[in-house]
Amino acid sequence: MFTNLHSPLQKLDHPTLTNLWIKRDDMIDPYISGNKWRKLKYIIEAAKEKGKTHLVTFGGAYSNHLVATASAAARLGFKATAFVRGEPVDNETLLLCRLFDMKLIFTERELYKNKWVLFDAHFGDDPAAYFIDEGGASMEAVRGCAELIAELPKDFDYIFCAAGTGTTAAGLLQGVKQNGLSSQIHVVPVLKGGAFIKDEIAQFTEITEQLVLHTDYHFGGYAKSTEQLLAYMASFISAQGILIDPVYTAKLFFAIEDLAERNLIRKDAKILAIHTGGLLGIWGMQAKLNAILST
Ligand SMILES: *Cc1c(COP(=O)(O)O)cnc(C)c1O
Numbered sequence: 128m129f130t131n132l133h134s135p136l137q138k139l140d141h142p143t144l145t146n147l148w149i150k151r152d153d154m155i156d157p158y159i160s161g162n163k164w165r166k167l168k169y170i171i172e173a174a175k176e177k178g179k180t181h182l183v184t185f186g187g188a189y190s191n192h193l194v195a196t197a198s199a200a201a202r203l204g205f206k207a208t209a210f211v212r213g214e215p216v217d218n219e220t221l222l223l224c225r226l227f228d229m230k231l232i233f234t235e236r237e238l239y240k241n242k243w244v245l246f247d248a249h250f251g252d253d254p255a256a257y258f259i260d261e262g263g264a265s266m267e268a269v270r271g272c273a274e275l276i277a278e279l280p281k282d283f284d285y286i287f288c289a290a291g292t293g294t295t296a297a298g299l300l301q302g303v304k305q306n307g308l309s310s311q312i313h314v315v316p317v318l319k320g321g322a323f324i325k326d327e328i329a330q331f332t333e334i335t336e337q338l339v340l341h342t343d344y345h346f347g348g349y350a351k352s353t354e355q356l357l358a359y360m361a362s363f364i365s366a367q368g369i370l371i372d373p374v375y376t377a378k379l380f381f382a383i384e385d386l387a388e389r390n391l392i393r394k395d396a397k398i399l400a401i402h403t404g405g406l407l408g409i410w411g412m413q414a415k416l417n418a419i420l421s422t
Contacts, residue, residue, distance in 0.1 A: 128202055129168045134278065136399075139367060144387055146397045148283070149369070150275065153376075153404040156198075158223065161404020162288075162295045163195035165275060166268035170259055171199060173267055179257035181206040183250055185242050188213060189220050189350060189374070191405040192262045197229035206255070208232065212239045219410040264292040269331045272298025275401070276306050284396035285339075287313045287383055289375040289403060291349070293324040296338070297331035299401075304334045310399075313339045313392075315382045317375055319348040344382040350374050352412060356381060357419050372408035373416075376400075 134155050139147045152161040159167060174182060182205050186193040193209050200207035207229040211221070215233040224231060238245060242260065250256035259265070272295045279286075286303070290296050296314045303310055316324045321342040329335060346356045352373045360377035364370055371377045383400060386392045409416070 128199070129164070129171075132164070134275075136279065143394055144384070144398060145395055147383070148397070148399045150279070150399060150401045151369075152275070153370070153402045153406060155404070158198035158227075159195040160191060160406065161402065162272060163192055163263065163404065165271040165298070166192075166263035166265075166294060167195060167199050168271040169267035170263055170265060170271075171203065171205075174205070174257040174259075177257065179255055180204075181208065181250070181253060181255040181257060182259055183208045183210075183246060183256050184259040184263075185210045185239070185245075185261040186212065187350075188216050188218055189408060189411045190262075191220075191407060193229065194220055194223045194227075194407060196259065196263075197224040197227035200229065201227040206230075208250075208256075210234045210239060210242070210245055212236060220407050223407070262292040262294065264294045264327075266331065268294045269298040269301060273302035273305060275299065276302025276308060279308075279399065281306070281308050281310075282397055283308070283310045283399045285313050285392060286310045286399045286401065287315065287379060288401040289379040290314045290316045290321070290324050291318065291375070293327035294331060295401075295403065296324070297328045300328065300334045300338060301332050303337055310337065311339050312337050313341060315341050315344050315379050317345055317349055317378050319345045319351075321345060341382050341386065344378050344385070346378060350408075350411065352377075352415065354415075354419060357412065357415055361416070361419060369402070370406050370409070371402070372406050373412050374408035375405050376402055379403075 134152045141147045155164045211233050246258050299312050387394045
């Protein structure tokens, strides 16, 4: 399953950024989308090697990682369970998880914090159970994400990605080192106070010289948005014909355009934006998006 990856590189037709490219990791798979595919590749390989048949993981109610894990598990014949943060809810993301036959255990926020305690309490005596951290954060995930760089030409000035845990960013940093690229890796954390991402990245890779962090594009925090962001997202989608999502990639593209506008990056630089997928995030904001589209 983790072969024959389809992620084309496309040049965008943009009014001011004349050399802006997009890496379409969103096209890898509709459900094991974008960076989640790259992250799960070696995680699942490791689970298999250890003879595990039950993937146990963690996430919020709109987690792209949960859908990706559920879908991969169904395709590869694993059992899957997820601890879902917060009160029991129904939504489109969790419906997909259920259809892929992932078992959901809704977990109160305080308990959710200690993931290994939860895992041990429920699955400590299940030798088939395999712990996968929230968002897939792991060295295996870093290794999978690093592979993206080998698929690129070497002459990008800037490579941009959105960050939640920073695992993908760590992989890209590793990848540029391994492949001898001098590109700067520009990271846009989608959480408030995103400076912590630097420490998260440092847990996974020592190579951080090429890292540039932009912490002012969180729009209020994780899964938060503003009318400005959603209007930007709608205009990007209609101009480019490429779907982006409010949680990650809309913040990413907004940041690129804003930094260029303010001359903090060069407008004529060869820029790559990584479309990390995750389009299910749109369904979490239907009411707000409908309001914006009807004005
Ligand atoms: C999960 C996700 C990210 C964040 O990746 P990290 O490795 O956790 O930083 C970025 N973009 C999309 C679309 C995602 O689903």
